[in-house]
Amino acid sequence: MSQIFDIVVIGAGPAGANAALTAAWAGCRVAMVDEQRKPGGQVWRAKNPVVLEAPTTPESRSGDALRQEVACSTVLTFAQSRVWQIESAASGWEIYVLKEGKVVTLVAKALILATGAREYVQPVPGWTTPGVIGLAGATAMFKQDLALPGQRTVVSGTGPLVFFVASEIRRLGGEVAAVVTPNSKREWLRAFPAMVRRPDLLVRGALWVADLYLAGVPIYWRHAVAEIDGETDVSGVTIRRLTRDWAPDGEPEFLGADSLCLGNGLTPAAEAAQLAGLELRYRADLGGWCPEVDASGETEREGLFLCGDGAGIRGAAAAEIHGKLTGETASAYVRGVAPGENHLLQQAYQRAARFGMAMTALSVPRKGLQTLMCADTVVCRCESLTRSDIVAEINAGAQSTLSVKSGLRAGMGPCGGKFCQGTISQLIAQAKGGEVSDVPPPTARPPLRPIPVAALAGDFEYDDLPIPKPAPL
Amino acid sequence: MIRLVPNHAARVQRARSVTFTFDDEAISGFVGETVATALQRGGHRLLRHAPEDGGARGAFCCMGLCQECLVQVGGRPVESCRLLVSADLTVTSLKRGAQSQ
Numbered sequence: 197m198s199q200i201f202d203i204v205v206i207g208a209g210p211a212g213a214n215a216a217l218t219a220a221w222a223g224c225r226v227a228m229v230d231e232q233r234k235p236g237g238q239v240w241r242a243k244n245p246v247v248l249e250a251p252t253t254p255e256s257r258s259g260d261a262l263r264q265e266v267a268c269s270t271v272l273t274f275a276q277s278r279v280w281q282i283e284s285a286a287s288g289w290e291i292y293v294l295k296e297g298k299v300v301t302l303v304a305k306a307l308i309l310a311t312g313a314r315e316y317v318q319p320v321p322g323w324t325t326p327g328v329i330g331l332a333g334a335t336a337m338f339k340q341d342l343a344l345p346g347q348r349t350v351v352s353g354t355g356p357l358v359f360f361v362a363s364e365i366r367r368l369g370g371e372v373a374a375v376v377t378p379n380s381k382r383e384w385l386r387a388f389p390a391m392v393r394r395p396d397l398l399v400r401g402a403l404w405v406a407d408l409y410l411a412g413v414p415i416y417w418r419h420a421v422a423e424i425d426g427e428t429d430v431s432g433v434t435i436r437r438l439t440r441d442w443a444p445d446g447e448p449e450f451l452g453a454d455s456l457c458l459g460n461g462l463t464p465a466a467e468a469a470q471l472a473g474l475e476l477r478y479r480a481d482l483g484g485w486c487p488e489v490d491a492s493g494e495t496e497r498e499g500l501f502l503c504g505d506g507a508g509i510r511g512a513a514a515a516e517i518h519g520k521l522t523g524e525t526a527s528a529y530v531r532g533v534a535p536g537e538n539h540l541l542q543q544a545y546q547r548a549a550r551f552g553m554a555m556t557a558l559s560v561p562r563k564g565l566q567t568l569m570c571a572d573t574v575v576c577r578c579e580s581l582t583r584s585d586i587v588a589e590i591n592a593g594a595q596s597t598l599s600v601k602s603g604l605r606a607g608m609g610p611c612g613g614k615f616c617q618g619t620i621s622q623l624i625a626q627a628k629g630g631e632v633s634d635v636p637p638p639t640a641r642p643p644l645r646p647i648p649v650a651a652l653a654g655d656f657e658y659d660d661l662p663i664p665k666p667a668p669l
Numbered sequence: 670m671i672r673l674v675p676n677h678a679a680r681v682q683r684a685r686s687v688t689f690t691f692d693d694e695a696i697s698g699f700v701g702e703t704v705a706t707a708l709q710r711g712g713h714r715l716l717r718h719a720p721e722d723g724g725a726r727g728a729f730c731c732m733g734l735c736q737e738c739l740v741q742v743g744g745r746p747v748e749s750c751r752l753l754v755s756a757d758l759t760v761t762s763l764k765r766g767a768q769s770q
Contacts, residue, residue: 231733238732244701244702244703244753245684245700245701245753246683246684246699246700246701246702246753246754247681247682247683247684247701248682248683248684249680249681249682250677250680250681250682251677251680251681314730314734315730324719324724324725324726324729325725325727326714326715326716326725326726326727326728327714327727328729329728329729329730329731330729330730330731332730332731332732333728333729333730333731333732333750334731336731336732336750337706337731340702340703341702341703341706342681342683343702343706343709343710345709346709363674366672366674366676367674367675367676367677368676368677368678368681369676369677369678369679403673403674404674406673407672407673407674410670410671410672410673411670411672427725428714428715428725429714429715430714574724577719577726577729577735577737578719578736579721580719580720580721580722580724581721609736610736610739611734611735611736611737614734614735615729615730615734615735645733646736648745
């Protein structure tokens with residue numbers, strides 16, 4: 197059964213929810229689809245029902261305000277719902293959603309994609325060990341369950357997220373064994389001019405770092421985790437100093453810990469945009485492969501709009517404003533009028549984007565990190581394919597991520613390639629002697645998320661199957 | 670010691686504690702938290718073995734993308750990072766040798 201709307205928004209983070217609200221306030225009939233129980237996205241993720249009472253944080257306050265606005269609006273939210281296919285139709289767009297085990301089809305004149313980001317985690321020996329989680333994953337645990345990743349945690353990664361995670365572990369009563377970051381202090385100093393534009397965030401970040409110093413938590417600048425110890429549980433990590441290109445060159449040093457949070461920057465989640473027919477181009481300054489979108493959220497396809505980190509990593513503050521601008525553009529499109537120019541909002545967006553892009557510049561992994569992998573390091577977690585498996589396929593002639601995918605199934609497993617394609621692109625670029633910007637990700641294919649066959653097949657009995665008569669011999 | 674980041678652990682109030690079953694073992698968790706969180710607190714990091722090489726795997730992305738934390742409830746695969754704890758929940762792992770329901 198299909199339901200008809202003016203606008204369907206995919207994603208209910210700062211970008212998507214603000215786009216939906218803006219369009220609804222302009223009088224459009226809006227549906228918003230999101231995987232989580234409540235709006236907020238990853239950055240403003242809502243608490244699970246387990247938390248009855250807890251001190252608020254800037255993220256929880258922003259999220260609660262947003263959820264309140266959505267609840268009071270006419271936006272129809274499809275929560276705990278997953279989009280698995282997008283098709284363009286004569287009347288606009290058809291969006292296939294899996295909700296409570298059933299497929300629902302939404303039809304809309306305009307589609308706004310606000311699919312956000314996901315984390316790039318550099319494979320290193322032992323990164324599949326239980327007890328190693330993503331930095332972004334750790335923030336999900338903090339925000340929804342106010343839970344800790346372990347008793348004593350090493351926090352490792354790039355950009356500001358590593359300090360946020362370390363600080364949250366301390367706030368929730370855990371112990372940070374060490375902070376390990378490929379960034380140098382000098383790189384942070386260079387980002388200072390861009391950070392001054394957001395003194396609130398600058399002060400918050402400075403407090404996180406000062407608190408770690410006061411608590412005697414070692415911070416290893418220009419270091420990376422080179423190996424994780426433990427068979428079925430983390431028992432410690434080995435760290436090494438890095439070169440300017442982030443290749444390991446120092447003596448290994450062992451840190452005892454029962455858990456590791458590991459992440460190397462965010463990258464736009466662009467599969468939905470690819471499915472909707474948008475081309476991706478490589479923008480290192482925006483976190484990797486992303487579709488071409490302007491500040492108003494317009495794309496090269498009619499009736500298709502895109503906002504937030506899915507258009508390039510500019511951060512939550514920029515995503516919120518981009519969502520509002522995109523909501524205005526999309527609702528003008530639906531009403532058949534020319535979109536108004538909102539100069540103040542445009543300027544605010546550019547300011548917020550500059551801050552976010554300075555953080556992205558710190559977070560983007562450099563080439564040398566790849567050399568942390570050994571031949572037998574797992575690259576594709578779903579199919580347990582190692583670096584040597586991938587390299588052998590490349591040497592046998594696979595020159596694109598698509599050919600590695602069809603040759604080895606790297607990217608055909610349950611995660612759909614979300615955690616291996618970045619590394620595979622880099623391995624191909626390395627083998628060709630080229631740049632990662634020459635190796636695009638594979639074509640996006642439905643389903644965007646795993647979907648049970650029963651939901652696709654619908655309800656029928658065996659007797660309902662049409663069985664043709666056997667052909668005459 | 671001066672703390673610039675206060676310890677809020679004592680100020681968090683959680684829903685009541687219940688037990689649920691994980692591979693025939695009783696695990697305690699708080700109602701309405703994710704099963705992945707309860708399992709990790711109870712010392713169960715290993716949730717399954719990878720189908721190809723039998724490698725040990727547990728929760729990784731914690732947001733429903735990677736599928737590493739898959740467990741089974743009622744014979745169906747569910748992401749334990751998105752499944753909430755309730756009393757009488759029966760969870761089976763995808764570990765090698767675990768009894769499928």
